[in-house]
Amino acid sequence: MFNLLIWVSVRNPNSYTTLGLLVFDLEILPKLIQYWNSPLFQSKSEIQKRNRNSGVDGRPSTQTGGSLSHKKHAIHLAEKLKRKPTAGDVFKYTHSKNHDSKTFIDPKSKQVYDNLEAQLKELSQNVNDSAVAQPIDENKLYFDVVGEKNKKNVVYGIGSSQSIFYGPNKSHDTNASGIGSQGNYNEDYEKLQAELQEMKDLVKALNEQQQVMESRLLIMAEPHSNDDPDLPATDEDSHN
Incomplete structure (x- = not known):
């Protein structure tokens, strides 16, 4: 099964911004796209857009x-x-x-x-x-x-x-x-x-998942030699 790697922004209570690596099965992506196009999501998106532009005369909000x-x-x-x-x-x-x-x-x-x-x-x-x-x-x-x-x-x-x-x-x-x-x-x-601690625990769990995925990706990216005992012998090797 092929996987889709997506970088997403994750709220970090300490630094406020960090990156986390999430992995989605390709079968899930159409469902995500369907949700992003749904009236519910579009409605929430529009509300958030108005909130971001809640400053004077519809300009971006005057606070950071x-x-x-x-x-x-x-x-x-x-x-x-x-x-x-x-x-x-x-x-x-x-x-x-x-x-x-x-x-x-x-x-x-x-x-x-x-x-x-x-x-x-x-x-x-x-x-x-x-x-x-x-x-x-x-x-x-x-x-x-x-x-x-x-x-x-x-x-x-x-x-x-x-x-x-x-x-x-x-x-x-x-x-x-x-x-x-x-x-x-x-x-x-x-x-x-208590809320901050929950956020920290969530970020910690996401970071741990990221480290596991990065380790797996590194292992997958390493070149494998035919001399590797864990790899099956090829026809060429059997003739030697």
Whole structure:
């Protein structure tokens, strides 16, 4: 039975991108093509296309988070930074090229960043000049900079992660800190940690399958000599 080798992109929780080698029997390929052409798949594809182009005037979305939710990005940042990220951290990470938190993808994102940095610098200066040091509430500062929720009831720039920082009903009338409870954060963190572990286990299994297939392909590609005792003798060999 001949096999078809297909390289596919696989989500990796650590590096976000890797390649895996999958092998399909040729008998399966027509079924895959049939599924790709089905109304169900086409409908899902169209939805994903609209999501990718959900930016202003139908342009590509003005964030670089990909298919991973902002909440999952927040958990990833917590691991990377070794601390609970702020709303500003999540915004900068998901709105900058290559997640460098410096090169922003559109003018609005750059303006929000500049305003946030200016306000933070001013508050830091006031704290330094004060006789009694007061901690800066960076999550409240971010909310004050971006303003109210948008038409989708979402705080601009941080998507689903807003529940971590502000709770489910954040508004200007909430308490002074405006931060979601530590209990909510810990619960979200544990759930997403479990999901990340599942993803890591899946990637590990795929990598192991890839290594097995690569080893088999190498063995198949090795030249075989007629002197190999495991190979049957040819007519020419029997005459010698």
